[in-house]
Amino acid sequence: MEPEAGVGSPQAGPATRPGRPDTVSPTVSPTVSPTVAGTVSPFDAVILDLDGVVADTASAHRAAWKHLFDAVLADPRVPPGAVLRPFTDGDYVASVDGRPRVQGVEMFLRSRGIELPHGTPSDPPEAWTVRGLGAAKNALFLDELRRHGVQAFPGTVELIHRLQESRVPCALVTASRNAASVLAAAGLQGAFDVVVDGTVAGDLGLPGTPDPATFLEAARRLKAHPSRTVVIEDATSGVAAARDGGFGLIVGIDRAAQRAALERAGADIVLDDVRELDMGLVLTHRWHLIYEGFDPWHEGHREALTTLGNGRMATRGAAPESHADAAHYPGTYLAGIYNRCPELVRGEEAEGEHLVNLPNWLPLDLRLQAGPWWSEGGLTLLQQRRELDLKRALLSRRAVLEDAHGRRLDVHQRRIVSMAQPGLALLETTLTARGWSGAVEIRTGIDADVVNANVPEDAALGGRHLDVVDRRVRSGVELVEVLTRQSCLRIAVAATVGFTGPGGAPVEVASSPAPDDAAGPRARWLQHHVAALADGVPLTVCKTAAVVSSRDRALSSPLSAALAVLARAAGASHRRSPPTRRRGGRSWTCSASTCMPTGRPSSS
Structure with missing residues (x-):
């Protein structure tokens, strides 16, 4: 017999993954009416990435990384045998997107057969070290922000406001150490209950994505279990981190024509913009x-x-x-x-x-x-x-x-x-x-x-x-x-x-x-x-x-x-x-x- 509501069809919501607890339906006491339980949101909190999800800083990051690495590859100090082709969008996605600066520098240099001394956190941008190149990239990024500013994505801003109205706690997780300045430039100071950025991760010794440590720290501070928390990410490394952290709903935002890669990384849903998110999966209202x-x-x-x-x-x-x-x-x-x-x-x-x-x-x-x-x-x-x-x-x-x-x-x-x-x-x-x-x-x-x-x-x-x-x-x-x-x-x-x-x-x-x-x-x-x-x-x-x-x-x-x-x-x-x-x-x-x-x- 055909069901009128169609529940159980492929369009009825995200599927649970093997080895992960069922995250679609909340735990309901036997004494609670199923009708009342149906009005309860299956999620308690939402975690968003900064770059590419909240703020349109991806172009500034890409420009800064390309300026940095093209200059590095043209430097005579690069050892013979290194791969010297220019930095591409593929390199950005594979090596640096969603990762802390120092980790991104190390991954890209390794992919080109280049080894540099690690250096110290106090290395200036001129230093020929991994830390020095990280400082140089940060200076280039801040210069891009000063010259071009930053724009928040309207669909994400609408989501944040709706989360606030519904009293759903919301966190920002980013590898960037410039989260405060980016949020200020976007007019989103105080929009998040919790911010776990590169500075917090560094102070706590937390590894970057694809390790789930920063997401788990944000969930801990929100007092939300990962299985009842939504993660919204645009980087494959961030999606993989949320998957490995056991988060209840992972939403991939495809702004770089990488839908298949986000799905392979573990995204339950892939959208072109946060505005398209089916809010019935996240928020509920009594009437x-x-x-x-x-x-x-x-x-x-x-x-x-x-x-x-x-x-x-x-x-x-x-x-x-x-x-x-x-x-x-x-x-x-x-x-x-x-x-x-x-x-x-x-x-x-x-x-x-x-x-x-x-x-x-x-x-x-x-x-x-x-x-x-x-x-x-x-x-x-x-x-x-x-x-x-x-x-x-x-x-x-x-x-x-x-x-x-x-x-x-x-x-x-x-x-x-x-x-x-x-x-x-x-x-x-x-x-x-x-x-x-x-x-x-x-x-x-x-x-x-x-x-x-x-x-x-x-x-x-x-x-x-x-x-x-x-x-x-x-x-x-x-x-x-x-x-x-x-x-x-x-x-x-x-x-x-x-x-x-x-x-x-x-x-x-x-x-x-x-x-x-x-x-x-x-x-x-x-x-x-x-x-x-x-x-x-x-x-x-x-x-x-x-x-x-x-x-x-x-x-x-x-x-x-x-x-x-x-x-x-x-x-x-x-x-x-x-x-x-x-x-x-x-x-x-x-x-x-x-x-x-x-x-x-x-x-x-």
Whole structure:
């Protein structure tokens, strides 16, 4: 049977490594409710690296190291037989990135067949010793900072602020002895509860990465067990250190096209920026579940945890423009709708009973001024924030889109599955143009081409459980009827689409059947709408859907019952201002109160 939440799929979170304690689920007392335990964060603290994670000092470090070693390799004191090719980015990653200065000097010189006296900590930058070269590199780095300054990564700053707001202790670990000056230049003085830098490590005699000693010292000072601590690193040596230290979640930040190397070193997750971190893995809130950005590796996990349901019907938190692929899995389920599907598996007949994935009522896509569709890559997602408000049973999403011509569009979506009317669901989408005016095209529909494919083992038993009986638009209402293949249950999905402007004022929108290239018995799109957007003026699209099955009581047919659900939902709005019609399209009135209830949570 297909699980509605998808837990156990490859996207459900980081896997535990052999030989390491399970770090995903916190230890729960037998007397604690599993529901309460589910709101507890699996991690107690976060440790961040400085260079490349918190502050963009990598370019300054690379420039200083290259200036130093290119000068060393050109020095006549270098012994014969040494490898004299210039210092490269590969040398930076392999020899010095994430390591203390002296250790980095020793590793690089050894890789080129050069041996120098170790020297003493008091050696000046001119000294022809390992310590002297370390001092010279430090002087070059400080000169780079003075000339070019330092910039903190905005995504990391946002994370630090959220950790502070959630009272999650946070530490900085770095091999640099310039941590204080870098943090001051970045405006992050006092941002960390604990700082373990090169000076602290030197005073305590702690080795640098890939030894985990500095990370373990930071965890000790935070009073957090390593298995319940997150480490965020951009260097392979730092990732390896966190792995060997037994830390609970290791996040690799790939700013140098080394994703595979970070994964081999032991990163559980590799991201391009800290902003992409699935904060549901780190932070929890008693009544709010919040996700920033889009991470395809965790999209299934997010869709599962933002499922809305009312005990009879449930819809996963998939994006309305998406369809089932490697990242997304739209799913709507009704209680009691099962189907058996016999299939040959390795030459033997097997039969599995499944909770059937029903036609997806969400599909809504858009494009600007006849450009490519959002779902087809025509719009770039610049920002995204999703929030599940558990008290109000409301899923909201804010996004900023941009097309190839630089036109930006704010998108605000809100979604409910009704408790007052168990077969009713609503999706409200508000579009606001920023800095431009022009046409927006919207296509809506109901996707009947759905299969049970969330769990590979179940998919192998046969994922297609539905036959399409009817698919059409009648008087502006989108209709799909399907029949389960073995249990012979009939399900009807009906949806209306309305448009309003500021204050709920009606907006004229030209609506027509979807073009022929979007038609077909299993196509998603049923209607095509064209509206005018004015700079800064919101346009709201309200999609109201009803899902009814032949298992429901006291109905003549699922289709007539679904239409009745829509009529009851629209009744209040129609009494206020009934929809009007015009030639070539329809003019809709859609009250904001109809699209999204604003009263008590129990009525939504």
